[in-house]
Amino acid sequence: MGLSMERQRILIVEDSPTMRQLLTFALRRLKNVDIVEAQDGMDGLRKVSSDHFDLALIDINMPVMDGLKLISLIRSEESLSDIPIVVVTTEGAKEDRERALSLGANEYLTKPIQANRVLSVAKGLLKRD
Amino acid sequence: MSSSRNDLFSHGEEFLQLFKRGAEFTKELLVENERLRGTLANLEQEQADATRTPEDWEKYREELVTRLQDLEQEYESVRVRLHQVEEENKHFASRYIEVEEENNNLANLYVASYQLHSTLDLDEVLKIILEIVINLVGAEVFAVYLLNGDSGELGVAACEGAESTEFPDCSQAGGILVEALEQAAPVCADPAQATSLDRPIVCIPLIVQERPIGLIAVFGLLQQKEGFTALDHELFSVLGGHASTALLAARLYSQSERKLNTIQGFIDLLTK
Numbered sequence: 055m056g057l058s059m060e061r062q063r064i065l066i067v068e069d070s071p072t073m074r075q076l077l078t079f080a081l082r083r084l085k086n087v088d089i090v091e092a093q094d095g096m097d098g099l100r101k102v103s104s105d106h107f108d109l110a111l112i113d114i115n116m117p118v119m120d121g122l123k124l125i126s127l128i129r130s131e132e133s134l135s136d137i138p139i140v141v142v143t144t145e146g147a148k149e150d151r152e153r154a155l156s157l158g159a160n161e162y163l164t165k166p167i168q169a170n171r172v173l174s175v176a177k178g179l180l181k182r183d
Numbered sequence: 184m185s186s187s188r189n190d191l192f193s194h195g196e197e198f199l200q201l202f203k204r205g206a207e208f209t210k211e212l213l214v215e216n217e218r219l220r221g222t223l224a225n226l227e228q229e230q231a232d233a234t235r236t237p238e239d240w241e242k243y244r245e246e247l248v249t250r251l252q253d254l255e256q257e258y259e260s261v262r263v264r265l266h267q268v269e270e271e272n273k274h275f276a277s278r279y280i281e282v283e284e285e286n287n288n289l290a291n292l293y294v295a296s297y298q299l300h301s302t303l304d305l306d307e308v309l310k311i312i313l314e315i316v317i318n319l320v321g322a323e324v325f326a327v328y329l330l331n332g333d334s335g336e337l338g339v340a341a342c343e344g345a346e347s348t349e350f351p352d353c354s355q356a357g358g359i360l361v362e363a364l365e366q367a368a369p370v371c372a373d374p375a376q377a378t379s380l381d382r383p384i385v386c387i388p389l390i391v392q393e394r395p396i397g398l399i400a401v402f403g404l405l406q407q408k409e410g411f412t413a414l415d416h417e418l419f420s421v422l423g424g425h426a427s428t429a430l431l432a433a434r435l436y437s438q439s440e441r442k443l444n445t446i447q448g449f450i451d452l453l454t455k
């Protein structure tokens with residue numbers, strides 16, 4: 055009798071529907087994942103606080119609450135501090151990257167994204183082969 | 184009485200010790216026996232070999248040589264087959280990478296066209312065009328010009344990276360815009376030449392049934408975007424085709440909604 059792999063949950067926090075759809079397309083290639091979308095930082099905070107996630111992909115420039123604020127709130131909450139976070143953003147400057155990583159992001163990807171790069175980063179953080 | 188009991192125990196102990204020594208000795212004898220059997224077998228084999236005649240040895244040598252040749256042939260064929268499999272493997276690996284890239288590109292194109300046709304609201308369509316150009320192409324400064332039906336002039340309908348008043352009139356931007364409209368196809372310049380808002384580096388005409396309805400002009404790319412890829416050129420074609428029809432459909436829907444509301448208003452007046 056084989057053991058079925060436990061399903062993992064990924065949260066995408068991105069205000070652009072186009073980007074949400076693209077990231078979902080890329081991540082659906084992973085088996086046994088459930089993908090949840092949030093359309094801004096506040097929506098993302100509500101969702102991450104009310105449910106368990108194994109990975110979060112977060113944009114920086116969003117209305118209501120930006121991604122950096124969301125990341126610092128997630129990292130300040132003990133029950134959420136272990137969630138791996140990938141920033142997906144248009145901000146390509148070195149200081150933007152350093153700032154996000156210093157706030158607790160695990161990876162920093164710049165747009166336009168390569169779907170296989172997103173997939174490879176997600177696999178690494180979800181600890182899959 | 185107790186002394187006879189003690190004597191009995193001590194005799195028992197002595198007997199047990201003697202028995203154990205006997206068992207150990209027997210074990211050693213068995214091991215030695217096995218060793219001697221092996222030695223005897225080797226010696227018998229050597230004796231058998233020594234009694235072979237030179238013809239027997241020659242025959243044995245030929246058998247070995249033949250066997251060696253067979254093994255060498257087999258090794259060679261396995262080596263050739265391994266080389267073929269390695270080549271096939273390399274071919275499959277590079278083909279896998281190509282297919283994966285094609286798949287990624289198709290996903291981008293699918294998402295772009297899906298989003299463009301997902302709404303009939305003009306503002307939403309413009310917003311989606313902006314999203315596609317920022318997130319999928321990687322442009323930082325660009326404008327969507329639409330043809331004004333009354334004046335027949337192109338005006339900025341949506342933009343990113345600068346205020347709408349900062350973008351040039353089409354007559355000022357000249358060159359590449361005119362070329363794109365005449366060719367009815369996207370025209371690209373060297374992204375390294377993106378220095379100001381005077382000269383767009385990409386111009387994508389928006390044409391429906393050979394009639395221009397607008398264009399997208401890109402004046403600057405995101406810092407991390409080094410140049411245009413094959414996917415970008417595909418996206419320009421998608422934008423040129425699908426964005427045009429999406430914009431036209433949204434405009435016509437908006438006009439028909441207004442007319443419908445007007446007619447409905449008249450009907451309501453007449454029926455009151």
